[in-house]
Amino acid sequence: MSTRTVALLGAALLLTACGGGGQIGDSGSSGNTKKMVLIPGVAAEPFYISMECGFREAAKAKGYEVDVQAPTKFDSTLQTPIVTGVLANKPGAVLIAPTDDKAMAGPMKQLKDAGIKVVEVDTKLEDTSIAVSTVSSNNEQGGQLAAQTLAKLAAGKSGSVLVLNTKAGTSTTDARAKGFEDEIKKFPNLKYVGQQYTDNEPDQAASKVTATLAANPDLVGVFATNLNTGEGAATGLRNAGKTGAVNLVGFDASPKQVEDLRAGAVQALIAQDPATIGRTGVEQAIAALEGGSVKRDIETDLVALTKADMDTNQKYFYKQKC
Known part of the structure; x- marks a missing residue:
């Protein structure tokens, strides 16, 4: 093998090591660390719409590109392919409400293994090693x-x-x-x-x-x-x-x-207070992406509403659109 051939092979190996050949799980792309995706538990549900409103508001205020993709039913078999599709685009962070505390562990671990920051919102996995933070009502x-x-x-x-x-x-x-x-x-x-x-x-x-x-x-x-x-x-x-x-x-x-x-x-x-869950999820995702302090578990407030006091607690009413 000539000295020139050895040098060329060495250069190729160096390029691969620096990312020119891609890394396992990144779909050949370095991704977009300024993008966040919200994957709610189900589409068109006021709780998750309210969460989406808080998510969009907080993420856009910090200059992040946002996307929201939800299954048509609260079902892990419908949520899994959404996670797979999001994985291929490799955003910086994914906020997700897992539809099953066991079945969604595998797909969500793929996100983590690809370097994507995972924040659980509303629901959570039994496996606590995947998400960097969980934001939910008590x-x-x-x-x-x-x-x-x-x-x-x-x-x-x-x-x-x-x-x-x-x-x-x-x-x-x-x-x-x-x-x-x-x-x-x-x-x-x-x-x-x-x-x-x-x-x-x-x-x-x-x-x-x-x-x-x-x-x-x-x-x-x-x-x-x-x-x-x-x-x-x-x-x-x-x-x-x-x-x-x-x-x-x-x-x-x-x-x-x-x-x-x-x-x-x-x-x-x-x-519950779903808009606050969405906003807080964004805050934790940004902290994880930018090297800030991340809190592992966060619980938000709940309130009992009756006919007598409902009008004084309208901030807790869920939305149908942002």
């Missing part, structure tokens, strides 16, 4: 607040209470159900009959309320752990002629649920 506390609120609404009346959850493996709603279950034991007049899953479909929530009423005619309360189950539960009670007779505590303050609260179809809502 969901277990939210469930406790729901139990306390339902007990006040029952006003000492004895009867059964039901929890309608969305999908098993959804970290936020599972925490809400746990908080409720632990807290409701403090009220001996209320008999907890367990939780049922609705697959995040309002029609399933409605049918499960109907079935529970048939099996438990002493039903005095329902806690719905998210807005789809809340809207469905309100429909089920309305169809059974039990609106107001059975106290319904929902979670989230979508326009439809706020309307139902004002009309008396829902007796209380446990509202």
Whole structure:
């Protein structure tokens, strides 16, 4: 091998080592560190729209390019290809609400391995090694607040209470159900009959309320752990002629649920602050990208809304558009 050939090979190897040949996981691109992508749990849901508004506002204020891509259903099989597509473009950071605390670990680890900063917003993985930060409501506390609120609404009346959850493996709603279950034991007049899953479909929530009423005619309360189950539960009670007779505590303050609260179809809502979750997620992503101080776990406030105080807490109402 000639001296010239050795020199050329050495130059080629040096170029590859410096990035000319690409690195594993970067799709042959150095990416755009001034771009952030938000991947919500589902499209067209007021909670995530409100989060998107906070995300866009905060990221653009700091000069970041933004993109939002959401699955049409809260489903890991629909969210995974979105993550894969985002990975190919390699933004600087991804804010994501994982739709399953186990199934989304693999796709999200690919983001991390590609050098993308991952921030969990709203929901989170069981694996805490992937995201640099998790920003979420204190969901277990939210469930406790729901139990306390339902007990006040029952006003000492004895009867059964039901929890309608969305999908098993959804970290936020599972925490809400746990908080409720632990807290409701403090009220001996209320008999907890367990939780049922609705697959995040309002029609399933409605049918499960109907079935529970048939099996438990002493039903005095329902806690719905998210807005789809809340809207469905309100429909089920309305169809059974039990609106107001059975106290319904929902979670989230979508326009439809706020309307139902004002009309008396829902007796209380446990509202989150999704815009603040979005803004805070951006702050943590920027800190990770720019070498600032990153806080691993951040919890945002919740509030119980009733018809009597809802108008003084309008800042917690969710949006349908930014």
